[in-house]
Amino acid sequence: MTRRTISDEDGAIYEFTPDLEAIETVESDTELTIETRDSLDGAVQSDDDVIENVPDEVNAATGPIAVDGAEPGDVLAVQIEAIRLAENRGRVVTIDEFGLLDGFDEIEAPRTRTTPVVDGDEPTGDDDELLEDAESTIRFGDLEVPVDPVIGTIGVAPAGDSYTTLVPHDHGGNLDTTDVTAGNTVYFPVFQDGAMLAMGDCKAAMADGEMCGTGAEIATEIDVTLEVIDDPATAIERPLIETADAWKTVASAQTLEEACQLANLDLIELLSVAHGFDPTEAYMFSSLVGGLEISQVVDPLVTVRNAIPKTYLSTPF
Amino acid sequence: MTRRTISDEDGAIYEFTPDLEAIETVESDTELTIETRDSLDGAVQSDDDVIENVPDEVNAATGPIAVDGAEPGDVLAVQIEAIRLAENRGRVVTIDEFGLLDGFDEIEAPRTRTTPVVDGDEPTGDDDELLEDAESTIRFGDLEVPVDPVIGTIGVAPAGDSYTTLVPHDHGGNLDTTDVTAGNTVYFPVFQDGAMLAMGDCKAAMADGEMCGTGAEIATEIDVTLEVIDDPATAIERPLIETADAWKTVASAQTLEEACQLANLDLIELLSVAHGFDPTEAYMFSSLVGGLEISQVVDPLVTVRNAIPKTYLSTPF
Numbered sequence: 001m002t003r004r005t006i007s008d009e010d011g012a013i014y015e016f017t018p019d020l021e022a023i024e025t026v027e028s029d030t031e032l033t034i035e036t037r038d039s040l041d042g043a044v045q046s047d048d049d050v051i052e053n054v055p056d057e058v059n060a061a062t063g064p065i066a067v068d069g070a071e072p073g074d075v076l077a078v079q080i081e082a083i084r085l086a087e088n089r090g091r092v093v094t095i096d097e098f099g100l101l102d103g104f105d106e107i108e109a110p111r112t113r114t115t116p117v118v119d120g121d122e123p124t125g126d127d128d129e130l131l132e133d134a135e136s137t138i139r140f141g142d143l144e145v146p147v148d149p150v151i152g153t154i155g156v157a158p159a160g161d162s163y164t165t166l167v168p169h170d171h172g173g174n175l176d177t178t179d180v181t182a183g184n185t186v187y188f189p190v191f192q193d194g195a196m197l198a199m200g201d202c203k204a205a206m207a208d209g210e211m212c213g214t215g216a217e218i219a220t221e222i223d224v225t226l227e228v229i230d231d232p233a234t235a236i237e238r239p240l241i242e243t244a245d246a247w248k249t250v251a252s253a254q255t256l257e258e259a260c261q262l263a264n265l266d267l268i269e270l271l272s273v274a275h276g277f278d279p280t281e282a283y284m285f286s287s288l289v290g291g292l293e294i295s296q297v298v299d300p301l302v303t304v305r306n307a308i309p310k311t312y313l314s315t316p317f
Numbered sequence: 318m319t320r321r322t323i324s325d326e327d328g329a330i331y332e333f334t335p336d337l338e339a340i341e342t343v344e345s346d347t348e349l350t351i352e353t354r355d356s357l358d359g360a361v362q363s364d365d366d367v368i369e370n371v372p373d374e375v376n377a378a379t380g381p382i383a384v385d386g387a388e389p390g391d392v393l394a395v396q397i398e399a400i401r402l403a404e405n406r407g408r409v410v411t412i413d414e415f416g417l418l419d420g421f422d423e424i425e426a427p428r429t430r431t432t433p434v435v436d437g438d439e440p441t442g443d444d445d446e447l448l449e450d451a452e453s454t455i456r457f458g459d460l461e462v463p464v465d466p467v468i469g470t471i472g473v474a475p476a477g478d479s480y481t482t483l484v485p486h487d488h489g490g491n492l493d494t495t496d497v498t499a500g501n502t503v504y505f506p507v508f509q510d511g512a513m514l515a516m517g518d519c520k521a522a523m524a525d526g527e528m529c530g531t532g533a534e535i536a537t538e539i540d541v542t543l544e545v546i547d548d549p550a551t552a553i554e555r556p557l558i559e560t561a562d563a564w565k566t567v568a569s570a571q572t573l574e575e576a577c578q579l580a581n582l583d584l585i586e587l588l589s590v591a592h593g594f595d596p597t598e599a600y601m602f603s604s605l606v607g608g609l610e611i612s613q614v615v616d617p618l619v620t621v622r623n624a625i626p627k628t629y630l631s632t633p634f
Contacts, residue, residue: 092601099600100574100581106596113601138605143592143629145605178608208608209623211581212600256573257417260614264417264528275458279423283416283529284409284430288455288462291495291525292611294621297577304611306526312460 003223007035012060013198016155016171017162020196022066028228035086036062036200039152039217044091050110051095059153059165059174063198067226070195075229075236075317076156079185082223083149083202090115090138090204090216099213100297115140115216117147117204138204138216145205149220151180152201155239157192165201167300168252170238174201175303176210176296179241179248187240187317190228197226210296234273234316238266241305246290247313252301259304260292267306274313285312320540324352329377330515333472333488334479337513339383345545352403353379353517356469356534361408367427368412376470376482376491380515384543387512392549392634393473396502398540400466400519407432407455407521407533416530417614432457432533434464434521455521455533462522466537468497469518472556474509482518484617485569487555491518492620493527493613496558496565504557504634507545514543527613551590551633555583558622563607564630569618577609580623591630602629 004026011023026032039059043049070076094109101107115138137144153165155172168174172188180186188195199222206215241248247270251262264286271282289312295303321343328340343349356376360366387393411426418424432455454461470482472489485491489505497503505512516539523532558565564587568579581603588599606629612620 092604094597094601100577101600104578104582106585107600108595108597111597111601113598115605140602140605141592141594141598143602205605207604207606208610209577209581210604211577211609212604214604216605256577257614257619260417260526260528260573260611261421264526265421268423275460277458278425280411280425280428281430281458283418283424284411284428285457285460287409287524287527287529287531288432288457288522288533289524292528292614293525294577294609294611297574297609302574 003031003033005033005035006062006065008037008060008062012062012200013064013165014057014060015162015164016158016173018157018160018192020064020157022064022194022196025066025068026226027068029225031225034062034199034222034224036202036220036222038219039201044093044112047112047114050112051093052110054095054098054166059201061153061165061198061200064157064196066194066196067228070190070228071193072191074190075232076188076190076195076197077185077227077229078197079225080182080222081225082182083151084221085117085147085149085204086219086221088117090218092212092216093214094212098298100211113140115204118144147204149181150178150203150206150215151199151222152176152203154180154186154199156188156190157196159191168303169301172239174299175239175250176299177250177303177305178206178208179243183244185242187236189236208294210298213298229317232317234270246307246309248305248307250303250305252303254301256297256302256304259302263292263304263306267308270313270316320348320350322350322352323379323382325354325377325379325517329379329517330381330482331374331377332479332481333475333490335474335477335509337381337474339381339511339513342383342385343543344385346542348542351379351516351539351541353519353537353539355536356518361410361429364429364431367429368410369427371412371415371483376518378470378482378515378517381474381513383511383513384545387507387545388510389508391507392546392553393505393507393512393514394502394544394546395514396542397499398542400468400499401538402434402464402466402521403536403538405434407535409529409533410531411529415615417528430457432521435461464521466498467495467520467523467532468516468539469493469520471497471503471516473505473507474513476508485620486618489556491616492556492567493616494567494620494622495523495525496560500561502559504553506553525611527615530615546634549634551587563624563626565622565624567620567622569620571618573614573619573621576619576621580609580621584623584625587630587633
């Protein structure tokens with residue numbers, strides 16, 4: 001099967017709306033390569049390029065891609081096979097009125113640090129030669145950080161309200177979650193016909209929390225396989241991530257406390273179905289293994305996940 | 318060197334105050350075994366024993382133990398070598414007006430589930446025979462969970478204010494942090510002569526978050542070595558944890574957002590000293606690797622940690 005390529009030049013969105021129009025329509029089980037530009041649309045190429053305010057249009061998400069047969073109530077599985085860097089530098093920025101420590105005197109904003117990609121010992125000079133992520137690092141001052149790419153913004157057309165690509169919510173969007181990475185599968189509730197998947201805003205590396213407001217923002221090529229799960233055994237209201245050894249509910253809300261509650265309630269639902277627990281038993285069990293994890297604390301809504309080892313939860317679908 | 322044993326029957330506290338009186342005084346580099354009772358003082362032995370309200374006295378912490386020569390400005394290193402279960406059941410409870418989902422209709426409180434300890438295939442019947450944790454599990458309904466003990470409450474005499482053993486703060490206290498476990502070292506700022514260490518409130522297993530308000534609460538024997546670090550190269554204001562591969566700042570506050578800020582500021586300080594970063598550079602770097610982690614979301618103050626791989630931070634002391 002030939003892998004079809006969809007580029008951000010074919011189409012990209014800055015808002016997830018209920019009535020998105022697809023730039024491509026694919027069958028279920030299609031393998032795609034999706035090209036994404038960096039979250040700042042190439043505006044930062046050196047340490048002198050600073051971002052004064054969060055742009056109105058940020059986190060361009062390549063798409064939307066319609067998947068044939070996806071209907072409200074279905075689940076869209078996005079299996080992430082690889083994320084390759086498509087340029088030879090990332091960029092970390094602080095922006096005024098943005099970030100965990102916004103307003104603290106010791107933090108300077110706006111400010112930029114570009115992070116050259118190092119392949120082996122030497123910085124690569126050729127953007128046209130796509131970088132494999134296996135042995136690469138990015139350089140931050142004298143330090144080198146292994147390349148471990150993350151998709152920051154990924155989602156589907158929402159149910160009713162619209163969300164800019166700066167905002168995470170039940171449809172996905174700006175989840176900024178380190179587990180949205182190669183080897184994992186992200187499951188989205190389908191709210192609209194065709195699901196209307198879009199993704200972008202990748203990072204060469206990112207910490208849980210994304211404290212300063214960005215990771216090392218960078219253009220990429222992403223290999224994914226899309227699959228529609230018709231009539232799923234378990235309905236989901238929010239994204240769910242499958243890693244090699246865990247299932248993770250993902251929830252976004254105004255505060256971390258509220259996001260923790262939603263992520264825990266979603267896990268309680270999954271555990272109850274799997275083990276015949278009543279909600280209180282599932283709640284108690286959730287307090288013993290796995291646990292709450294922070295995705296990001298900087299976007300207009302914050303994002304938390306609740307992990308459970310696969311030992312205790314087989315596929316909900 | 319003979320390992321000295323200090324039992325909760327020798328003395329235990331329910332409040333960390335600035336003027337604690339030691340039940341034992343030891344030299345630096347002393348190896349101790351510390352016996353702790355369960356957080357609920359043995360009140361729950363079957364599923365019929367429920368806890369209506371959080372008791373006034375909860376989380377008994379064995380001690381205080383004075384360490385000779387520890388003075389304000391020093392650091393006390395508590396190397397945790399082993400945590401053995403000292404009874405054959407734990408207990409998970411919900412309590413009214415306590416826990417992440419307090420007030421949600423679907424959650425029943427008070428309620429209790431005891432978790433028998435299973436050694437191999439059969440529940441052990443003899444409390445007097447201490448259980449090694451290597452191969453043990455606890456049983457929750459039909460599920461078995463590996464025993465992975467955590468010390469819930471551990472701290473030193475605070476600087477000025479007093480804190481019950483239900484509260485975590487800069488002195489430690491009810492940190493409920495899964496990294497406070499065998500193999501790791503916890504570093505505390507010394508606020509008072511002798512440091513005045515006390516610990517208890519152990520769990521046979523606990524998830525990050527401790528969502529229902531408890532792990533599997535259980536009596537234990539803890540092997541530790543205490544060391545005073547005179548004139549540390551880096552002063553710390555809050556606990557710091559060293560794991561096999563990471564350093565983790567630990568901060569407690571009214572909200573998770575505030576705790577994240579404190580844990581990030583502490584890490585920025587450590588990274589700045591180690592690499593000559595200014596605070597903004599350290600902030601940006603912290604946004605690339607490691608990241609924010611949730612300890613607990615249920616105590617009167619909530620607790621967060623910020624991890625950095627040891628690759629980027631050698632010992633601060």
